[in-house]
Amino acid sequence: MSKYFAPSELIINQDGSVFHLHLHPEHLADKVILVGDPGRVSQVSSHFESIECEVSNREFKSVTGVYKGKRITVVSTGIGCDNIDIVVNELDALANIDFETREEKENLRQLTFVRIGTCGGLQEYVPTGTYIASEKSIGFDGLLNFYAGRNEACDLEFEAAFKKHMNWNELLCTPYVIDADKELIERVAADDMVKGVTIACGGFFGPQGRELRIPLADPNQNKKIEDFEYNGYRITNFEMESSALAGLAKLMNHKAMTCCMVIANRRAKEVNANYKNSIDGLIERVLDRI
Numbered sequence: 001m002s003k004y005f006a007p008s009e010l011i012i013n014q015d016g017s018v019f020h021l022h023l024h025p026e027h028l029a030d031k032v033i034l035v036g037d038p039g040r041v042s043q044v045s046s047h048f049e050s051i052e053c054e055v056s057n058r059e060f061k062s063v064t065g066v067y068k069g070k071r072i073t074v075v076s077t078g079i080g081c082d083n084i085d086i087v088v089n090e091l092d093a094l095a096n097i098d099f100e101t102r103e104e105k106e107n108l109r110q111l112t113f114v115r116i117g118t119c120g121g122l123q124e125y126v127p128t129g130t131y132i133a134s135e136k137s138i139g140f141d142g143l144l145n146f147y148a149g150r151n152e153a154c155d156l157e158f159e160a161a162f163k164k165h166m167n168w169n170e171l172l173c174t175p176y177v178i179d180a181d182k183e184l185i186e187r188v189a190a191d192d193m194v195k196g197v198t199i200a201c202g203g204f205f206g207p208q209g210r211e212l213r214i215p216l217a218d219p220n221q222n223k224k225i226e227d228f229e230y231n232g233y234r235i236t237n238f239e240m241e242s243s244a245l246a247g248l249a250k251l252m253n254h255k256a257m258t259c260c261m262v263i264a265n266r267r268a269k270e271v272n273a274n275y276k277n278s279i280d281g282l283i284e285r286v287l288d289r290i
């Protein structure tokens with residue numbers, strides 16, 4: 001028997017669109033680009049040769065169109081892993097739940113997600129302007145811990161080594177270590193992006209070791225992160241969504257990865273706040289390779 005999803009669990013608007021995204025099932029392409037900033041959606045879709053639909057609700061702006069013969073949907077997620085929970089679950093529902101019967105479809109669709117974002121660099125070899133593809137993500141956000149299958153999906157040995165190195169504060173939720181889709185990483189990162197390990201944080205300031213007026217619980221956090229090494233892996237960057245995306249996609253059998261342009265060099269304490277034009281190079285690479 002197929003699984004049935006009650007109206008309170010999968011909320012469908014009166015016009016047949018999904019609750020937050022306002023997209024209809026027929027509007028979703030198999031290839032999906034996710035961006036944080038709603039303003040980045042039109043930057044991506046400006047490369048499309050034709051546009052099929054455009055919808056917007058809250059921070060979620062979506063455009064489906066065609067780029068070099070490929071049908072692609074681009075969606076903004078806003079900031080944070082909590083929004084990734086909404087976006088990825090609703091996109092999966094659009095693909096794999098029948099909105100008439102509210103039942104899981106018999107033949108499931110596999111989606112491909114590539115997130116294009118910005119990040120803070122943590123090593124000397126990733127200065128501002130570097131494109132980093134997150135081969136692995138460490139989730140400081142806790143989202144995946146709420147889903148069954150989390151342990152099977154994650155690299156538990158890496159997690160244990162990281163927690164030991166950090167002398168992990170048990171007041172914080174358990175970090176989870178999750179791989180991006182390997183084939184997608186090879187294809188999209190190719191030989192001109194740095195393949196790295198990304199920490200996805202539940203905040204921009206304290207969780208990323210930025211101290212403004214409130215002192216940090218662990219002033220040595222970032223130094224310990226920069227020094228950590230495991231099986232040849234170093235931690236390269238901070239952002240706020242890659243772990244939830246890689247984790248949910250893996251549990252749902254979709255393909256996913258994140259690539260980000262470094263805009264803040266945390267070691268040199270430099271920033272490129274005027275990055276909006278220069279991220280176009282990353283957008284073009286992803287559009288060509290997705």
Ligand code: R1P
Pocket residue numbers: 035036037078079080116117118119204239240241
């Ligand atoms: C913080 O400024 C935001 O920038 C990064 C972080 O992940 C967070 O969402 O990504 P985006 O530029 O895609 O939003």
Ligand code: URA
Pocket residue numbers: 118119120121204208238239240263264
């Ligand atoms: N996005 C982040 O999450 N952190 C940074 O330092 C820059 C962009």
